[in-house]
Amino acid sequence: MRIKCPYCGERDAAEFTYLGAADLVRPDAAAKDAASAFYEYVYIRDNPAGPHAELWYHAGGCRSWLRVVRDTRTHAIASAELVKRDGTG
Amino acid sequence: MGPRSLRYSLFNLVSQTFAGNRGWTPAWRKPAPKPAYDVVIVGGGGHGLATAYYLAKQHGISNVAVVEKGYLGSGNVGRNTTIVRSNYLLPENIAFYERSLKLWEGLAQELNFNTMVSQRGVINVYHSDPQRNAYVRRGNAMRLSGADAELLSRDQVRELLPFADFDNARFPIRGALMQRRGGTVRHDAVAWGYARAADAQGVDIIENCEVTGISIEQGRVRGVQTTRGFIGAGKLGLAVAGNSSHVAALAGLRLPIESHVIQAFVSEGLKPLIDNVVTFGAGHFYVSQSDKGGLVFGGDLDGYNSYAQRGNLPVVEDVAEGACALFPNLARLRILRNWGGIIDMTMDGSPIIDKTGIGGLYFNGGWCYGGFKATPASGASFAHLIAKDEPDALIRPFRLDRFARGAILDEKGMGAQPNLH
Ligand SMILES: Cc1cc2nc3c(=O)[nH]c(=O)nc-3n(C[C@H](O)[C@H](O)[C@H](O)COP(=O)(O)OP(=O)(O)OC[C@H]3O[C@@H](n4cnc5c(N)ncnc54)[C@H](O)[C@@H]3O)c2cc1C
């Protein structure tokens, strides 16, 4: 598996570290439903068999965080973009 | 009930020899699904088959179907590296896996099937003082919970593994924690043995039948849509391992699970070399030798979500490096086969066996890379849960709501990061 880093080009997956699902939004700790919202945020995952948006860190390269869309059934990578400042793709 | 599989015994072996071996019957029937069952189990892996067997045997519920989307044993039960042990740290885990180890010890007689239970001992090598302390703690925890554990000195390890690299500059071997009652069990035989014994009790095992929908009416399960039509179910048990998330999603459930891939390897055949199960303490590598002579080994998960049943080369390299660091004499060994399996990694690395909040729907999963050893205890406890609608004491810690309650069972203290467990 190779990931096409926008800075470094196509690099072996061994250079990257995997965090997990992208697009999880940290809940507001002051909200009334904070306990259940944090439970969902920390533990619950969609875990799809198909396209999955996920975060990879290019530790052995430019040290950027990437938002990668990858098909979990085939490992085919549809896109890899730099994570924006606000944490979204 | 169809014809019972002929009992495996010396008497039948001899009489069949004289009868030209024409009287042997298939190990299980291939029935068409009935319109409805008291209990339907989804997933014909070790856990589903064991559950069906104990439902019939212990609880007298034999109007049961096991519905399997592929052929029997096509999932992780036929893909794992066959290691059984109870060398855990947390008391909840030790108690459960120790129950399983005790059931393994009598399983061949129980099932009248040679499951090739081989208590050859599991050796966890350590390389440093802190690691020794951690293993002493683990060994004491095991002994306090009634499991066996023994701390081996460097010389004792040398007697068992004279060819290991004791003076490796970075990872010298200082000793080991050993569980002598741990070992290996022939994994396919576990699937076949439970299938045959369940079938003999009247359980229908329905292969090539994928569950595509779960019918729920007024908060209670009614049955399943399958590729072979609708099957009614009084109660429904899910035991689909790596596919837990999307099968549970058919009932609207969302789980604290990620599916990952883990790989395993078999080498060319060798003369007897490694008598035990051995794990490297300074990297991800573990190994045993099969009766055919091949070394069966593996290492860490690949580390990313996957349903592909195959992994990538970085792990192959990592495992090979671990192998050569521990046993330099393996450097020229050729690998014959390697494969991957989809494992259901929970957020704390421990399994889930529980009711679901939907009437008559029960969930068994989250076995991570270590559920083979759990097969008999998981089947017995899941059958109890389904029959009585109450968890037994062993599985009470494995409830689904433990994450919301903060009562997680994090063996390794890694936090909610499945690829680190
Ligand atoms: C490479 C590897 C090495 C391992 N090594 C060990 C080890 O040494 N020791 C150990 O204890 N554990 C080990 N494990 C883990 C162990 O194999 C699993 O935890 C365990 O087998 C899972 O339970 P099971 O046998 O019921 O799963 P499976 O055999 O995977 O059974 C689940 C079944 O559900 C079926 N299914 C899925 N979706 C559907 C559907 N919609 N409808 C119908 N059927 C469906 C699947 O086809 C599958 O047959 C290893 C796993 C792997 C992959």
Ligand SMILES: [Zn+2]
């Ligand atoms: Zn880069």
